Amino acid sequence: MLYAVLCYNSEEAVFSWTAEQDAKVMADLMGVQQRWAHKLGPTARLMPTTAATTLRKGEPPLVIDGPFAETKEQLLGFYTINCEDLEEVLTFCKELGAVNPGGAYEVRPLHFFNNGALPADAVSPRVAESA
Amino acid sequence: MSDLAWIDAAITSARPQAVGALLRYFRDLDTAEEAFQEACLRALRNWPQKGPPRDPAAWLIMVGRNAALDGKRKSSRQTELPPEDQISDVEDVETPMAERLDGAHYRDDILRLMFICCHPDLPATQQIALALRIVSGLTVRQIARVFLVGEAAMEQRITRAKARIAKAEVAFEAPGPVERSERVAAVAHMVYLVFTEGYTAGWETAQARAPLCDEAIRLARLLLRLFQTEPEIMGLTALLLLQNSRAAARFDAEGAAVLLDDQDRSLWDREAIGEGLALMDKAVRHQRPGPYQVQAAIAALHARAETAADTDWAGIEQLYGALEVMTPSPVITLNRAVAVSKARGPAEALAMIEPLEAPLAGYFYWHGARGAFLLQLDRKAEAREAFDRAIAMANTAAEAAHIRGQIDRLTADAAKAAS
Numbered sequence: 271m272l273y274a275v276l277c278y279n280s281e282e283a284v285f286s287w288t289a290e291q292d293a294k295v296m297a298d299l300m301g302v303q304q305r306w307a308h309k310l311g312p313t314a315r316l317m318p319t320t321a322a323t324t325l326r327k328g329e330p331p332l333v334i335d336g337p338f339a340e341t342k343e344q345l346l347g348f349y350t351i352n353c354e355d356l357e358e359v360l361t362f363c364k365e366l367g368a369v370n371p372g373g374a375y376e377v378r379p380l381h382f383f384n385n386g387a388l389p390a391d392a393v394s395p396r397v398a399e400s401a
Numbered sequence: 402m403s404d405l406a407w408i409d410a411a412i413t414s415a416r417p418q419a420v421g422a423l424l425r426y427f428r429d430l431d432t433a434e435e436a437f438q439e440a441c442l443r444a445l446r447n448w449p450q451k452g453p454p455r456d457p458a459a460w461l462i463m464v465g466r467n468a469a470l471d472g473k474r475k476s477s478r479q480t481e482l483p484p485e486d487q488i489s490d491v492e493d494v495e496t497p498m499a500e501r502l503d504g505a506h507y508r509d510d511i512l513r514l515m516f517i518c519c520h521p522d523l524p525a526t527q528q529i530a531l532a533l534r535i536v537s538g539l540t541v542r543q544i545a546r547v548f549l550v551g552e553a554a555m556e557q558r559i560t561r562a563k564a565r566i567a568k569a570e571v572a573f574e575a576p577g578p579v580e581r582s583e584r585v586a587a588v589a590h591m592v593y594l595v596f597t598e599g600y601t602a603g604w605e606t607a608q609a610r611a612p613l614c615d616e617a618i619r620l621a622r623l624l625l626r627l628f629q630t631e632p633e634i635m636g637l638t639a640l641l642l643l644q645n646s647r648a649a650a651r652f653d654a655e656g657a658a659v660l661l662d663d664q665d666r667s668l669w670d671r672e673a674i675g676e677g678l679a680l681m682d683k684a685v686r687h688q689r690p691g692p693y694q695v696q697a698a699i700a701a702l703h704a705r706a707e708t709a710a711d712t713d714w715a716g717i718e719q720l721y722g723a724l725e726v727m728t729p730s731p732v733i734t735l736n737r738a739v740a741v742s743k744a745r746g747p748a749e750a751l752a753m754i755e756p757l758e759a760p761l762a763g764y765f766y767w768h769g770a771r772g773a774f775l776l777q778l779d780r781k782a783e784a785r786e787a788f789d790r791a792i793a794m795a796n797t798a799a800e801a802a803h804i805r806g807q808i809d810r811l812t813a814d815a816a817k818a819a820s
Contacts, residue, residue, distance in 0.1 A: 318676070320626055333686070336630070342455070
């Protein structure tokens with residue numbers, strides 16, 4: 271079964287990490303990803319919600335600065351992963367959580383998945399080496 | 402990350418909101434800071450055992466407020482409030498508190514806290530020191546290290562600045578729209594000052610002051626989160642991110658300043674550039690340009706150029722032209738002249754800056770740019786003279802070293818020509 275793992279955390283706290291703390295967390299997360307590499311699909315870290323824009327559908331559609339939802343913890347990234355069952359995804363989440371304090375992971379099974387054809391180096395300012 | 406590091410980050414990020422709210426309750430900065438301090442001490446005792454609360458800011462506000470009220474009650478022999486380890490578990494106590502915080506106060510509390518640091522009577526360095534102490538929560542020792550002064554001297558400076566703002570009338574009712582936008586503008590400028598204090602440092606001080614740049618970016622993001630639709634705040638945040646993206650390339654191994662043209666662009670921070678460009682994209686949609694947006698647009702043109710030769714100097718010249726109209730200043734004209742020299746040659750650029758001698762005769766960059774234009778025009782003797790004057794006005798050793806390099810090259814050329 272394919273799942274999305276949506277990463278929520280307080281971005282104010284995350285963006286208060288020092289560069290060293292941030293680098294450490296990212297390196298540790300990369301370690302977890304490497305262990306699960308054979309099961310992982312596209313993975314992303316999102317820019318802060320201050321960079322977000324929301325299009326509210328309607329006639330005409332309304333473009334609003336900022337994230338869709340004002341929440342205490344923000345959607346800061348996501349994984350896609352192919353797992354046997356929920357237990358296995360939760361194991362993955364626990365490993366992530368052990369190196370990335372605070373916040374929560376939301377596990378959502380996928381209805382539809384398209385891996386796309388976008389070459390990774392065409393998009394991202396920082397691309398994982400062994401995605 | 403250890404528990405303590407996480408708690409530290411949670412407290413740091415909750416600080417502006419918590420101290421801002423406590424300031425509104427107690428209407429006195431010292432009381433608010435002491436209450437927050439007490440709450441932090443209790444958080445350090447309580448959170449590692451009980452786990453962090455869902456809303457650290459709400460927890461700190463409630464515990465801080467209770468602690469301060471408790472202190473007052475004790476002194477008047479009244480009953481104590483419940484201890485904080487009971488509070489943190491009780492969802493139904495925390496939830497309405499958190500909901501109240503989400504209301505109208507949140508934004509104005511933080512804005513007020515930032516705004517009191519911008520008192521016009523305070524010189525820029527004191528505004529910066531105060532903001533770092535009150536809003537960012539840096540210790541006096543950390544701030545002293547940033548400014549390369551002794552701890553006692555910095556303590557005195559901050560105490561004096563606080564005394565000054567204590568005497569000033571701070572409005573505690575919610576500001577009207579005009580006053581709010583004035584406050585936002587003043588705070589944006591203060592954040593910009595924090596950044597430039599870190600960014601204009603020479604290499605010797607750059608290490609010590611780099612945290613100022615990071616802190617300014619954090620404050621700019623905070624301000625933008627409060628005022629999501631303000632294009633100038635998007636511009637400010639983008640400007641700081643784009644400037645700071647070059648930090649790793651600005652000095653060579655010996656500590657000499659590396660000019661933009663000569664920087665190793667592979668050292669530029671692509672994530673910061675990406676975020677800066679994304680914010681500019683958002684800002685442009687508003688079609689309400691302002692000085693921060695224009696400066697960010699200039700930085701964006703540099704960031705987009707893969708090599709120095711790819712730089713869109715004509716575009717940069719236009720943007721400096723726009724900036725000149727918004728905020729006329731000889732320094733901006735000087736910057737436009739540098740773009741002109743790249744786009745259309747040194748003769749026109751030199752003609753632009755010659756009339757600026759009166760206002761800029763004491764300005765390092767005017768002499769430096771004039772020397773560079775003269776050198777490009779092969780007027781070596783005059784260039785030498787201009788560089789000599791520049792070196793006398795250098796603010797940092799790195800600036801002096803850069804001009805020294807130019808002079809050395811001139812001298813070497815002259816020696817070669819003579820032999």
